Amino acid sequence: MPVEAAAKGHENEIVMDLSAYDNLEEMKVQLEKSLGLVGDFGHKDEICLDIGTKRLTEKQLRELEKVVSLFGLSLKELRYSQKRGQGHVPHQVPLDSHELLQGGDTVMVCRNLRSGQKFYTRGNIVILGDINPGAEVIAGGNILVMGALRGMAHAGALGDEQSVIAAFRLNPTQLRIADHITRAPDGEMFKVDNPEMARIRAGKVVIEKMKF
């Protein structure tokens, strides 16, 4: 094995270098192996993973988190060291890791999201305002828009098919729930004048009137 996954203890955290591994399976195996080898982490309970040039999806990230949690640790952040096999200078990345790794609470956004603006959260999201075309909202949980949804919304982005998207005026360019992507039919213009909700029923995204 060229490079062993190395667990280095910095001041208060454990940094594990997984940058030499190409796919998730290898990473997981190695992570388990090295964490098992170390066994005792003292009073440290947070770990940083250096995954080199690889990029992870949310799902893959969760799998790594799962492995880490088996050892009583929580994933603090991901690092991407630039050059593989050369010195490994891990450098902090702007992957909003903190935002990303915080629990699934509900976030409230009290403004309009305009074209080019993006909002991301792992939990639920409530928006007091409109989501305009060209704007994106991505949530691990549900999305509730107390205004017009004209842009793109992705609920259950971590794979939860139970997630729903509800809006005062549901008129999106595209809707995504978990792995499903839908859009309005071509050429048809709907005049929406009541609150609606999108959810998955029988493997399809359906839009229904809100029942109170």
Added chain:
Amino acid sequence: MSGRVLVVTSGKGGVGKTTTSANLGTALAMLDKKVVLVDTDIGLRNLDVVMGLENRIVFDIVDVVNEHCRLKQALIKDKRFESLCLLPAAQTKDKTAVSPHQMRNLTNDLRQEFDYILVDCPAGIEQGFKNAIAGADAAIVVATPEVSSVRDADRIIGLLEAAGLKETQLIINRIRPKMVKKGDMMDISDILDILSIELLGVVPEDESIVISTNRGEPAVMGNNSPAGEAYRRVARRIIGEKVPMYTLDDSSNIMTRFIKRLKLAR
């Protein structure tokens, strides 16, 4: 004395930023305000042409920020109005020739001399845009009733908010009342619904704009241009007067009024 810096912007090109700047500047000067027009479209300058002042340019904005000349030397006095000036853009440089910091200093200098500083912003959201909004107190977003223009305006408003420019008002340009009535063009309310900002004015499509632009005489100076009239109203709104909004039913045609009344009665 401290003047107000207004940036005229839109995101999309060709919606009438320069025309709006020239006309509002002239209209404000006609209201006895001291006005300076600043063209920040370096490399693609137009405002001087629209104002008919092209042949008087000696120094430009790049010369001023690089201190190759004094500000006063670069300011071109308008040929019609004593209180109107133009600071032209450079044509042989590009947008990187000026920095936002330099723009802020420049607008602060201009504030001492003028009541209104109108900054004509280039199309796009890159360096030129960032320069133009750097020293601004408020923004006037110009949009035409087209989906693409409204989309870009939305993006621009988002960027203005992010830059801390809270005061943003909208001018809807080149609207065609007849097409709106037939449902072939976006309505004012549709646009306001999406952009959700304050409406500063509505300017109708007007062929005389083409003529006045080619002649280098802003349309507000003539008396029989509907667009010119609309810009005069906007200017009065800018100085704080309460002026009724241009409405699509503003037609002086007795027949259309009559038909409208019939419709209302039903």
